[in-house]
Amino acid sequence: MEERLNRVRVVLVGTTHPGNIGSAARAMKAMGVTDLVLVAPERFPHADATALASGADDLLARARVVDDVAAAVSDCVWVVGTSARLRTHSVPVLGPDVAAGQALENAALGPVALVFGREHSGLTNTELDYCNAFVQIPTVADFSSLNLAGSVQVMTYALRMAALTGMDPGQASAAGEARDPLATQDEMEGLFRHFEQALTTIEVLDPDNPRNLMRRLRHLYMRAGLTGSEVRMLRGILTHTEKGR
Incomplete structure (x- = not known):
């Protein structure tokens, strides 16, 4: 399962506050997810990111910075985007546990990505077009806004729990080898x-x-x-x- 967690990529899009990048990296490392990609962050590297990473500096050092979502997910076989609002898209909308389970299942076949949008405006419709599914965290109806790092923590925790309770890694590997690889x-x-x-x-x-x-x-x-x-x-x-x- 650890090998499959290593194939899960967290993509942060257009992050405004560098401290959120550090907090997200800390949340990821605590759950065993280490692949971080930043799409056009406003400020990075930055001292605030390093300070709030609190020991996850290695994730920040390895983080890749790219220009757009297309570059961030080009090699991925499955992409799930976080969205607090239902849009005019017709891909599945999943809860965190189901999304985490599917992410790990598809990670047996190649890299997968969890894409998180801007702090105030989320992902655009064009960016959501790259997603095979959306995930919505079930917040209360009158206050659906989660801090970026909080959303990353929820999703990486769901991934960790799915890894701890999921199928035997050998079975997953065999299943992945038995089928034609998913398209990137x-x-x-x-x-x-x-x-x-x-x-x-x-x-x-x-x-x-x-x-x-x-x-x-x-x-x-x-x-x-x-x-x-x-x-x-x-x-x-x-x-x-x-x-x-």
């Missing part, structure tokens, strides 16, 4: 670009009035849990569709 997010993005190109070519998609066609297709295939070979099969079909045969 980078492979999925290639499929979506190919879909957009092919649908434009055959005049199903109007680039000047796309409506929600591509977003609905994204949701459909993100729910499906496609493998790498399935993505290649679909792209082969799209190639022949573009050629008109």
